[in-house]
Amino acid sequence: MWYFTWILGLLLACSLGIINVLRLEAQETWDREHIPLDPLTQLMSKDMMLxxxxxxxxNSKRNGFPFSILLISLKGFKTRNNLPDHEMDAILRGVADCVKEDIRVGVDIAARMDEQDFLIAMPGSPLKKAEQIAVQIKNEISERVKAPGLVVEAAVGVAEYSAPVEEFAVTTNEVDELIRIATAKSGL
Structure with missing residues (x-):
């Protein structure tokens, strides 16, 4: 008789898990359809990303999984602003396309942080995996993003956040510190 209670409990736990997964999928779909995007790159905006x-x-604090970010900055882009607007826009769209191709759809999120900086958040990815993606994106940008008489180079910094499971409060300083570390590692 006890096994019927155990099976019933197992079925209840499974159905609650399925309901939670469906709720999360619905929330992500709604978010994708209603997130303000950068009009040029179609990536998330800076405010939304923060x-x-x-x-x-x-989430990383709650579940104990690592969380990494990649900060991509175009080298010397500000000093090359003598390019026509359509060429600068093409460069930025090309970088955004490289970013979109190398992230996990539905898991990682990418944003244009300012004129020349992009940020990728990679939940569940340890530093080593994020560093591999950083090298891949950097190489793709240098190979695929072209402008007449211009070599487009990117500096990529990577940072990892991992926290003890028992901590739950997130402070703005933690996010700022994570971005600062990635910026420092990019060499900019």
Whole structure:
């Protein structure tokens, strides 16, 4: 008789898990359809990304999985602003395309942080995996993103956040510190 209770409990736990997964999928779909995007790159905006980073850090604290970010900055892009607008736009769209191709759809999130900087959040990815993706993106940008008479180079910094499971409060300083570390590692 006890096994019927055990099976019933197992079925209840499974159905609650399925309901939770469906709720999360519905939320992600709604988010994708209603997130303000950068009009040029079709990546998430900076403000939205900072909010999502806080969520990802909190999730990392809750579940104990690592969380990595990649900060991609175009080298010397500000000094090359004598390019026509359509060429600068093509460069930025090309970088965004490289970023979109190398992230895990539905897991990683990418944003244009300012004129020349992009940020990728990679929940569940340890530093080593993020460093591999960083090298891949950097190589793709230098190979595929072209402008007349210009070699487009990117500096990529990687940082990892991992926290003890018992901590739950996320502070703005943690997110800022994570971005600062990635910026320092990019060499900019």
């Amino acid at each position: 909010g999502r980073l806080k969520e990802k850090v909190e």
